[in-house]
Amino acid sequence: MKLPTLDEIKSATQVVRAVMPPTPQYTWPLLNARCGTEVWVKHENHSPVGAFKLRGAAVYMDWLKKSKPTLTGVIAATRGNHGQGVALAASRLGLTSVIVVPFGNSREKNRAMQSLGAELIEYGDDFQAALEHSRTLAETRGLHPVPSFHTLLVYGTATYALEFFQGAPELSVVYVPIGLGSSICGMISVRNALGLKTKIVGVVAKDAPAYALSFRKKKALSATANSRLADGLSCRVPVPEALEIILANVDHMVEVSEGEIADAMRSYYEDTHNVAEGAAGAGLAAVLKERETHDGRVGVVFTGGNVDRELFLDALKTA
Structure with missing residues (x-):
């Protein structure tokens, strides 16, 4: 699959603007203290459907x-x-x-x-x-x-990545949760189009590890997908086109447990008072898991905030 050019991403942005404004990117003092570095969050939970x-x-x-x-x-x-x-x-x-x-x-x-x-x-x-x-x-x-992964979907997700890279200070690394792959492929497209050196890290749930397994073996491998919290990451069969792009452009993968996802959901709420669904929590969980490795400003995609009340309350209770 050919990744979109900067001009194509800008054209896609005009289409997206007909349905939603840019979403914000913020750095939160309490979250920075928790992560041990300056973290910028791209708030896709602020879209009209609560997700990117x-x-x-x-x-x-x-x-x-x-x-x-x-x-x-x-x-x-x-x-x-x-x-x-x-x-x-x-x-x-x-x-x-x-x-x-x-x-x-x-x-x-x-x-x-x-x-x-x-x-x-x-x-x-x-x-x-x-x-x-x-x-x-x-x-x-x-x-x-309508497919769940397609070149045109990547064009769309790339519009948030363009906003992110243009709106935040220079980022040394960005953590992106992976469902089927359109989000991380959009991030890769913009990073490459702008000629940035930012590392891109993929994040999956341990209970839905297909992309992480495939990344390690450098070939598509299916796996069970049973994440209770991160249903948006519950991919059982990787998309070959997405995997090809990931293999060529992603620095590494991080697998996060259900407990780590719950901790991150609670951290987002305590430090920013934003409600994170499990897939969004997974991104922050990976940032926290690699806390000791950060050397520079970190970005993370808050992919969405659509979570059932009972599930969110359970995450808040976890200690």
């Missing part, structure tokens, strides 16, 4: 509407944030949306997708099963399948 996924969905849907003007509906599989982005972007363009989620998915994410006009279908025990079912439904119902 709207950016890629907006770019993809804009292209889809222009290239297939007679299309009436789309379908996507998700654990929540991608589905919210697809539902909102589709409704803005007059398209119907069908979203497939696995059984036991976040109740509050499900409600959010329905509130954005999506038809919600539950199927399978994990994201991969929901994805495969969505592909079947796309054929039987004549819907366009």
